[in-house]
Structures are given as structure tokens and as C-alpha cells.
Amino acid sequence: MSETFVCELCHQEHPLSDHRSFDGQDLCTSCWDSRTVLCDRCGERIWSENDYGEGGLTLCERCREDYGYCRDCGCLIPYDQMRYLDDDDDEGYCEQCFCAHTSDNVINSYYFKPAPLFYGEGSRFFGVELEIDGGGETGSKASRLLEIANSSGRSLLYVKHDGSLDDGLELVSHPMSLSFHTEEMPWKEILHQAACLGYTSHQARTCGLHVHVNRTALGDTEAEQEPVIARILFFVENHWNELLRFSRRTRSQMEQWAARYGRKDDPKAVLDHAKRHEFARYKCVNLTNADTIEFRMFRGTLKWNSFLATLQMVDRICDVALFLSDQEVQDLTWTDFAASCTQPELVRYLKERRLYVNEPVVVERRCKGMCAIFGLLDYGEKVRIKGTFGCQGRRHPQLPHFLRHEDLPEQRV
Numbered sequence: 001m002s003e004t005f006v007c008e009l010c011h012q013e014h015p016l017s018d019h020r021s022f023d024g025q026d027l028c029t030s031c032w033d034s035r036t037v038l039c040d041r042c043g044e045r046i047w048s049e050n051d052y053g054e055g056g057l058t059l060c061e062r063c064r065e066d067y068g069y070c071r072d073c074g075c076l077i078p079y080d081q082m083r084y085l086d087d088d089d090d091e092g093y094c095e096q097c098f099c100a101h102t103s104d105n106v107i108n109s110y111y112f113k114p115a116p117l118f119y120g121e122g123s124r125f126f127g128v129e130l131e132i133d134g135g136g137e138t139g140s141k142a143s144r145l146l147e148i149a150n151s152s153g154r155s156l157l158y159v160k161h162d163g164s165l166d167d168g169l170e171l172v173s174h175p176m177s178l179s180f181h182t183e184e185m186p187w188k189e190i191l192h193q194a195a196c197l198g199y200t201s202h203q204a205r206t207c208g209l210h211v212h213v214n215r216t217a218l219g220d221t222e223a224e225q226e227p228v229i230a231r232i233l234f235f236v237e238n239h240w241n242e243l244l245r246f247s248r249r250t251r252s253q254m255e256q257w258a259a260r261y262g263r264k265d266d267p268k269a270v271l272d273h274a275k276r277h278e279f280a281r282y283k284c285v286n287l288t289n290a291d292t293i294e295f296r297m298f299r300g301t302l303k304w305n306s307f308l309a310t311l312q313m314v315d316r317i318c319d320v321a322l323f324l325s326d327q328e329v330q331d332l333t334w335t336d337f338a339a340s341c342t343q344p345e346l347v348r349y350l351k352e353r354r355l356y357v358n359e360p361v362v363v364e365r366r367c368k369g370m371c372a373i374f375g376l377l378d379y380g381e382k383v384r385i386k387g388t389f390g391c392q393g394r395r396h397p398q399l400p401h402f403l404r405h406e407d408l409p410e411q412r413v
Contacts, residue, residue: 107159128209128212134198156176232285261273
């Protein structure tokens with residue numbers, strides 16, 4: 001004879017296999033399902049009568065304190081997701097109502113994810129997320145950048161809200177081949193215009209440059225992709241100090257936004273360790289996306305050469321992981337890797353960062369206008385400028401001996 005119990009709500013006898021326990025009471029499955037719910041924010045189970053949510057949103061009493069009402073539609077939204085038209089506003093908007101107030105919805109929600117459009121030839125595609133800050137989250141400025149990006153009539157770029165920024169935008173490209181990024185996508189003009197509109201990226205200290213690579217570029221099946229991903233992770237961990245310098249991020253920024261998994265003896269061990277971390281999102285290489293892997297190490301930039309060199313670096317890392325064996329990746333030194341890089345922009349950037357066979361770059365240039373030097377120097381590079389600077393016969397205020405410029409628009413002398 002099977003064991004039974006009596007539900008304390010419906011007072012009916014049920015088999016023990018139907019038993020649930022909640023808040024010190026014995027419940028049957030039916031009462032458990034109908035009289036208790038899960039808080040949508042914290043996941044805690046509560047009695048249905050203690051649900052403080054509205055409009056299909058279930059909230060416990062504690063989590064309800066984190067929510068407010070949209071001033072337009074009246075829906076409940078978390079305070080940390082509330083949008084404001086002005087800094088002085090006491091009441092905010094949900095994402096949908098905020099977009100209705102801002103320039104024809106050109107700034108999409110953070111959660112906006114359109115069906116990808118692939119541009120270029122080949123099997124390897126790169127999706128770029130570039131954060132820019134300080135110039136305002138305004139539809140008019142977003143529209144100006146989109147006009148440049150999508151001037152060919154193709155949808156190449158879209159703009160999103162990003163709550164990690166102070167007053168900026170996230171520029172997101174559709175997936176493109178490397179050659180399409182460099183030859184057809186007007187990134188140079190976009191970066192220049194962003195700087196002219198008052199945005200920064202490197203200097204903002206809030207911005208990253210994230211690069212997605214389609215998983216199918218690493219293998220046709222998951223079984224083929226995993227060893228390639230393992231070699232990517234091993235390469236990143238094995239050359240962490242060099243990639244930290246390449247990224248232009250500080251160690252604290254890396255720990256916050258792109259933490260390492262930890263160095264291990266071989267590629268498989270790194271991947272196994274990453275799996276035990278459940279592929280956390282804020283890692284140097286984010287593996288939580290079903291269709292892509294995301295390189296998150298790099299600091300944002302509005303300098304064309306640094307931007308392009310970053311894409312080329314990701315491309316080279318993928319080459320290493322695809323075409324070398326586990327043992328060859330383990331034996332690969334940074335010097336040998338850097339020497340194998342041939343793209344002029346990447347080589348120049350490696351030299352500027354003192355990462356190319358210890359060969360420094362020396363820049364000494366006399367210019368006809370102060371803006372003329374802006375395309376020559378990279379952030380953190382101490383370059384002594386000789387001579388005086390004038391523009392059309394007028395002297396500029398005295399310049400410091402050492403300049404940093406990562407976000408200033410490049411201009412030709």
C-alpha cells in the first residue's frame with residue numbers, strides 16, 4: 001500500500017509522490033501550482049496573495065521596492081532600467097515610451113536584436129559593438145551616424161541604448177567579413193563624425209569595443225568548434241599580459257568587464273574550466289551566445305588604425321586556433337606570433353604598443369596646424385614633438401611635450 005499525505009490547503013489525501021512543501025506546510029502539486037508563484041526578479045517562491053506585481057509581472061514585497069511606474073503607459077519597470085528625457089526628471093519612461101519621445105526610434109532598446117544580415121564573402125564574419133560616450137543619447141546625433149553608415153542603402157549599422165554608458169550610444173554592425181569592414185563599411189567616416197559630434201570612446205573609460213565571430217567559422221559542428229574555441233581561450237590566457245597592453249584597458253577594467261578564465265596547462269583544460277564557470281558573460285571571451293563567440297577585451301576607440309588593428313588581431317587569433325594543433329599553440333611565443341602578423345595596420349599598432357619584436361615607433365612631425373598631429377599619436381605613447389605649431393600663421397597655445405589622443409579625429413596634413 002502506497003504512502004499518502006493530506007494537503008493542508010485542499011484537505012484532500014494524495015500519494016506521497018504528489019507532495020510539495022512550502023512555508024512549513026504540506027501541499028499537493030495542484031495547490032502548489034495554483035496558490036504559489038515565483039518572483040520574476042529574484043526567483044523566490046511566494047504565496048499568490050503576496051504577489052505585489054502588476055500586468056503579468058510577479059514580484060515579492062522586497063523586489064517591488066525596486067520598481068516604479070512609467071509616466072506614460074503606467075507599466076511597472078525596474079528603476080535601473082527607467083529612461084529619462086532630462087537629467088532633472090523625477091519620473092521616467094519604459095523603453096518603448098522613451099523611444100516614442102526620441103527622434104523616430106533610431107535608438108533601439110538594449111535588448112534589440114534584429115535578424116542578422118551578412119555582408120561579404122567567405123565563412124568568417126565579424127559583428128562589432130562599439131560604445132561611445134559623452135556626446136549625448138540623442139536621436140539627432142544617432143541619425144547622423146546612421147546616415148553615414150547606411151548611405152549605400154544597405155542596413156549595415158544600428159544604434160542601441162546601453163545602460164553602462166553615462167550619456168552615449170552603442171553602435172552595432174551586422175556581421176561582415178573582414179574585407180567588407182575594411183573596404184566597404186565607412187568606419188573611418190563614422191569614427192571621425194562621432195568625434196566631431198562630441199563623443200569619446202577610449203578616453204571615456206566607460207566604453208568597450210566588442211567583436212563577435214560566428215561559431216560556424218570555427219567548425220561545422222559543435223564537436224569541431226570546441227577544440228578551436230579551447231585553443232582561442234588558451235592563446236588569450238597564455239599571452240594575457242601582451243593582450244592586456246594591446247587592449248588599452250587597465251587591469252581593473254579587465255576584471256570588471258572582461259575577466260580571464262585562468263591559465264591552465266593545455267587548451268582543453270582551459271575550456272573545461274570555463275564550462276565550470278557556466279560561461280559567464282563578462283569574460284575576456286564570452287561564450288554565452290549560441291551563434292557567436294565575443295571578444296570583450298578591447299577598450300573603445302575612435303581612431304581608425306586602432307579600430308582596424310583590433311579586428312585584424314581577432315582574425316589572426318582565429319587563424320592560430322584553426323590552423324595550429326594544441327601543441328603548436330602551446331609552443332607559440334608572442335614574438336613568433338607578432339612576427340607572423342603582416343597586415344600594415346596591425347603591424348603599426350603592435351609597434352606603437354611596443355608589442356612587435358621590441359621595435360619602437362618614433363614619431364617626430366612638424367605640422368601646419370595643431371589638428372595635423374592628431375592622426376599620428378596613439379594613447380599612452382610618449383612622443384616628443386619638436387618645433388613650433390602654428391595654423392595659418394597663428395600660434396596655438398603652448399602644447400604639452402607629451403600628447404595622448406586616441407579619440408581625436410584623424411586628419412591628413
